[in-house]
Amino acid sequence: MPGSRLTKWLAAVPMAALACATIYPLVFTANVAMKDRREYTLDRFAPAGALRWDNIARAWTSVGMSRYFLNSVVVVVCSVAVLLLLGSMAGFALGRLRFRGSSAVFLGILAALFVPFQVIMVPLARIMAGTGLIDTYPGLVLAYVAQFLPFTVFLMTSFYAAVPPEIVDAARVDGTTLYGVYWRIMLPLGAPALLSVGVLNALFCWNDVLISLLLMPSAEHRTLMVGVTALRGQYSADIPTFAAGVLIAAVPVLLVYLFLQRQIADGVTAGSTKG
Template sequence: MRGPRASRWLLAAPMALLALATVYPLVFTANVAMKTRNDYILDRFSPARPPHGDNLVTAWTSADMGRYFVNSLVVVPVSVALLLLIGSMAGFALSHLRFRGSRMLFLGCLAALFVPFQVIMVPLARMMAESGLMDTYPGLILAYVAQFLPFTVFLMTSYYTGVPGEIVDAARIDGSTLYGVYRRVMLPMGRPALLSVGILDTLFCWNDVLIALLMMPSPEHRTLMTGVTSLRGQYTDNIPAFAAGVLIAALPVLLIYLFFQRQIAAGITAGSTKG
């Protein structure tokens, strides 16, 4: 009995420390956001007594976080919808349709996962500027789709590879076109993977700073995360207001994770099957 208990403690102790290290920064940020500037200067680690919500109002109104939040709500859902549409179509084609170059195309998508955005950011910005898409919502949406599409295609292809080919053949024999097979068979069967990948893509786009900072130089077009980075310089002497902005930006991501943590874990492991 001592052996299994000891092994459980050896596993539980590091996991508890990891969970504490992950949760503590969020709790600390929320506590600082509820303090006045004087309270923070006097004691930054003590609990806020009493809690003040003025910093949240300041960050939302004076720091224009409301506008940044709306910008993110415009860009992120459209980007994720395009990623899921194109990624699911490509996943179906690469997993069940045999055509010349399909294997090389899949390997190309896999290789694109290892290319850092910093490598392509200069030519991307130049191409967007020449096309008139710089500092526009469509330009940022296209940049997100280009950056995260290889990841989406890879996971959807890996998932659809596990769907028996006989199902596709039976649908074709019944008279369905390729689009009919995709819409009536592959989309319903791929719903778990689409949900998982959609959540991950949402987190990627929502948390992005570098692409949005490059594509949206105008202050009025900033997304929420780039707006948070600008707060650091604007409220250098008012750390509680900056912490309030960080808390506003983190809450949607935290809620998504709490409600869809199983789907996120499934999405991370969806590509582990042999493709």
């Protein structure tokens, strides 16, 4: 069938071009990270003559990327843990329980999704400074939780709303408390959605620059992405070292996407259909 084959080619060619445009910056960065300064100056687009790991080792040790990497891991793990706990509890309450004002609460959370961080950044910075949370891990974790909790609650509410109500009713008839229903039934049932939302929130927190730059001004507490941004000015004459720092920051995100891409896609559509 020539018509169907032509249709497949018309769809495949733009998608292939988009894939190449997406992959090329990472390949170019990896290639530059393997060059020395002289080789990069002579021809920045030519393939590296050899696999040199000196730039990556220098960026990891001398430049301080190892410290920035550890800061990001601590902040991301703590933020995602708090987001999943609060998001699953709120999602269960709003998706399965009916109480006065539940619809208004859900609409308020939904409205919070449309508030850009730039609108609240100045009041947030003043509150954090007034409470002594500037340049601390708890302060940045609280900021991430406040920023990404509406998204988490929205997805978990949509997922739990699609769970058949007979499951909750049967557990309540058996004498299970609301806490028991949440902990023993709804939390295990929501594991796929929690994994999806956790991966998405981890990517959001890992890639953030603005919130971390605002609340973590000292070099000691910089997260990885802020450290990479600082490298651009510090090593403007040593592009291979800067490319090595970018590569260190990009590889974890790339690995997470490669191994959990199905969960990321499911998280976007969690609770959109019933059954």
